[in-house]
Amino acid sequence: MCLAVPGKIVEIYETNGLLMGKIDFGGVTREVCLSYVPEAKVGDYTIIHVGFALNLIDEQEAMETLALLDEISKQDIEE
Amino acid sequence: MKYLSEYRDAQLVRAVMDEISRTIHQPWVIMEICGGQTHSIMKYGLEQLLPADVELVHGPGCPVCVTSLEMIDKALAIASLPNVIFTSYGDMLRVPGSSGDLFSVRATGGDVRVVYSSLDAIKIAQENPDKQVVFFAIGFETTAPANAMSVIQAHNLGLENFSLLVSHVRVPPAMHAILGSPSSRVQGFLAAGHVCSVMGFWEYPSIAEKYNVPITITGFEPLDIAQGILLTIRQLENGSHAVENAYARVVTFDGNRPAQKTIRQVFEDCAQAWRGIGMIPLSGWRLKDEFSNYDATNRFQVQSIKPSESQLCIAGQILQGLKKPVNCPAYATQCTPEHPLGATMVSSEGACAAYYRYGRSQ
Amino acid sequence: MTDPLPTIEGLVCPVPLPHNERIVLGHGSGGRMSFDLITKIFTSSFDNPILKQGDDGGVLSISTGDQAASQRVAISTDSHVVTPLFFPGGDIGKLAVCGTVNDVAMMGGNPLYLTTGFILEEGLDLEILRKVIESMRSSAVEAKVQVIAGDTKVVQKGKADGLYINTTGLGLIPDGVNISGHNARPGDVVILSGTIGDHGIAVLAARGELDFEAQLESDVAPLNNLVRAMLDVSKAIHVLRDPTRGGLATSLNEIALQSGVGINIYENAIPVKPAVAAACEMLGFDPLYVANEGKLIAIVANEVAEQILSTLKVHPLGQEAAIIGKITEHAGDHVTLKTTFGTTRMVDMLSGEMLPRIC
Numbered sequence: 001m002c003l004a005v006p007g008k009i010v011e012i013y014e015t016n017g018l019l020m021g022k023i024d025f026g027g028v029t030r031e032v033c034l035s036y037v038p039e040a041k042v043g044d045y046t047i048i049h050v051g052f053a054l055n056l057i058d059e060q061e062a063m064e065t066l067a068l069l070d071e072i073s074k075q076d077i078e079e
Numbered sequence: 080m081k082y083l084s085e086y087r088d089a090q091l092v093r094a095v096m097d098e099i100s101r102t103i104h105q106p107w108v109i110m111e112i113c114g115g116q117t118h119s120i121m122k123y124g125l126e127q128l129l130p131a132d133v134e135l136v137h138g139p140g141c142p143v144c145v146t147s148l149e150m151i152d153k154a155l156a157i158a159s160l161p162n163v164i165f166t167s168y169g170d171m172l173r174v175p176g177s178s179g180d181l182f183s184v185r186a187t188g189g190d191v192r193v194v195y196s197s198l199d200a201i202k203i204a205q206e207n208p209d210k211q212v213v214f215f216a217i218g219f220e221t222t223a224p225a226n227a228m229s230v231i232q233a234h235n236l237g238l239e240n241f242s243l244l245v246s247h248v249r250v251p252p253a254m255h256a257i258l259g260s261p262s263s264r265v266q267g268f269l270a271a272g273h274v275c276s277v278m279g280f281w282e283y284p285s286i287a288e289k290y291n292v293p294i295t296i297t298g299f300e301p302l303d304i305a306q307g308i309l310l311t312i313r314q315l316e317n318g319s320h321a322v323e324n325a326y327a328r329v330v331t332f333d334g335n336r337p338a339q340k341t342i343r344q345v346f347e348d349c350a351q352a353w354r355g356i357g358m359i360p361l362s363g364w365r366l367k368d369e370f371s372n373y374d375a376t377n378r379f380q381v382q383s384i385k386p387s388e389s390q391l392c393i394a395g396q397i398l399q400g401l402k403k404p405v406n407c408p409a410y411a412t413q414c415t416p417e418h419p420l421g422a423t424m425v426s427s428e429g430a431c432a433a434y435y436r437y438g439r440s441q
Numbered sequence: 442m443t444d445p446l447p448t449i450e451g452l453v454c455p456v457p458l459p460h461n462e463r464i465v466l467g468h469g470s471g472g473r474m475s476f477d478l479i480t481k482i483f484t485s486s487f488d489n490p491i492l493k494q495g496d497d498g499g500v501l502s503i504s505t506g507d508q509a510a511s512q513r514v515a516i517s518t519d520s521h522v523v524t525p526l527f528f529p530g531g532d533i534g535k536l537a538v539c540g541t542v543n544d545v546a547m548m549g550g551n552p553l554y555l556t557t558g559f560i561l562e563e564g565l566d567l568e569i570l571r572k573v574i575e576s577m578r579s580s581a582v583e584a585k586v587q588v589i590a591g592d593t594k595v596v597q598k599g600k601a602d603g604l605y606i607n608t609t610g611l612g613l614i615p616d617g618v619n620i621s622g623h624n625a626r627p628g629d630v631v632i633l634s635g636t637i638g639d640h641g642i643a644v645l646a647a648r649g650e651l652d653f654e655a656q657l658e659s660d661v662a663p664l665n666n667l668v669r670a671m672l673d674v675s676k677a678i679h680v681l682r683d684p685t686r687g688g689l690a691t692s693l694n695e696i697a698l699q700s701g702v703g704i705n706i707y708e709n710a711i712p713v714k715p716a717v718a719a720a721c722e723m724l725g726f727d728p729l730y731v732a733n734e735g736k737l738i739a740i741v742a743n744e745v746a747e748q749i750l751s752t753l754k755v756h757p758l759g760q761e762a763a764i765i766g767k768i769t770e771h772a773g774d775h776v777t778l779k780t781t782f783g784t785t786r787m788v789d790m791l792s793g794e795m796l797p798r799i800c
Contacts, residue, residue: 036335193797
């Protein structure tokens, strides 16, 4: 369920009392609602579903996971 | 693209798959709850990289597939009314009701419009004050924050021509229903990452405990899915049944608190009918009484509808992981994406459509 | 299409009926529903050997006077409907010329003449019509074709979306050229002339309904000069097709069906612009199904593949050309895709209209 894609916040503003922002998906931009991520800053990455930011992406966690999986791939080569 | 291409690295995915092969010593049945994961698995052919001992069964996490036939019929009836602009996420337009789909309503003169977001429907309502704008608010916990916000927004803007046809479903009650069934084959779960990004996973330890199943919160990219399967297999082989998070870049234990707060402000729990499965207690959300004037079923008197479902379609058993699409006698013969008998053949997330689209030659 | 219509009498589910009884948008999407409509309504009624070929246009032989030799002629017709009328990279006028020029070129024909018919909506601003006609003129100059006949009808306000344009094109097929969707042979190589999905995404963005912005231009262009350059290098070009509505996936499926072969393509060889890829991620589309208006698929003999590829690459319209797959002996008319993970999956025709999905 639920096609949600990562994008980068390039602008933050308010419309009709809602916190909105412009998201760059990599050459394509769209307005989304940022009301559920009030802590968002320009430059943050967020995960977007039906025009709403569901959460900010935690870069630290992302790097840790990739490092962990990288370890597995090194084991793979050694064997 | 950042946060996508890293998770589509073929070498890393193969390495994790190899690790799964080294870890596994007996057959296990794992259910990916979410149709988005089913779609990824078929699209990237990930099953071909898995050892034969891993059997993936496909869960009910496709909101388009499980929205009840009665609700689809209501949508068709409301969308056919004069003076109504019926707005919906694109996926719902092809879902078969008893007497057609939203596309056929459009072909007979109904004003049916695809929107990307519920807030787009609000915009349409503002621009068309002389029309009634109805938004088809379907989905799991992921669309709920957006759908709830549209009600708040309509309220704040004093929009009197906007209403929702609500059909919300929730994942944890469905997991209970699947695991509680005596015929359940599911031994481990890949939980739906985007649902958890909203709701967190504090509801899951009790499920893992009660049914002795490991649960791994899993994302949607090939590497996410491979990692989710690896963590689940490790637990199964060790005999443990904890909840683990393989999608930590997006999901926290608590989830998104502001979103949960808004959902609770607008919606309350209710029993919900799941297409192909049946009624599951407390598995849905409906509008609270204070927002009942935004409820399209109150605003439009739609005659009582007697839905009729195909007798050949085995979508219900597929959605519970009991059967696979290829076990259905109608699959790829009477039932195709152009002529679907059930919603699992319609949605690109539906298991039948994913099999048809990506796997028919195998 | 070889499958018979599914018989569903006696079933409770009445779903398939509405689509059978009324035209829905999916019938115009260029995918399987269009294909079914054409085979079941049109070709069955107008049945003849030329139409039966099922290519982008008809090919016929006209005997030239008292000489024994006959001249082969390619004729194709296309109606053009687009919202908005003007979009980044083109407009309905350029589309109307290029679309038909390309269909003639895909038969190996050298397009010479066009006829055109206009359906104009009451109230249309003349300035818009002037701009469209100027665009048709300059596209015709670029493609080296002449517009030799035309027709105009005006319909009441609300009965057309500004204007619709039909064009019919005629071209001569040089001796030694034998191009048809039926000619793909096992061992042949599949070449694509550039990135896919540019037109579909550029127009969708310009339409504004889904409220996104893309830094993209439509690829709409006349391909006949490119085809001529390819044919100058080798006549061992077996199939040409421009993957318009329904995209690359649908065109390859049609060819597989016509030739009775399998086609295997390689995911990592197919060029896609980052903005197209991003828009597809966001909307849940697959670039394989998104429309193109200035790209071609060439299926050529293995021996000449590299030569034709390098000819494409030096042409302005083929700089990003790539070998994307090969023809196999698979009997099931299947198109398969080798993923970047080394796995293989099926690639079907587009089914119905492409819809943005949330899930």
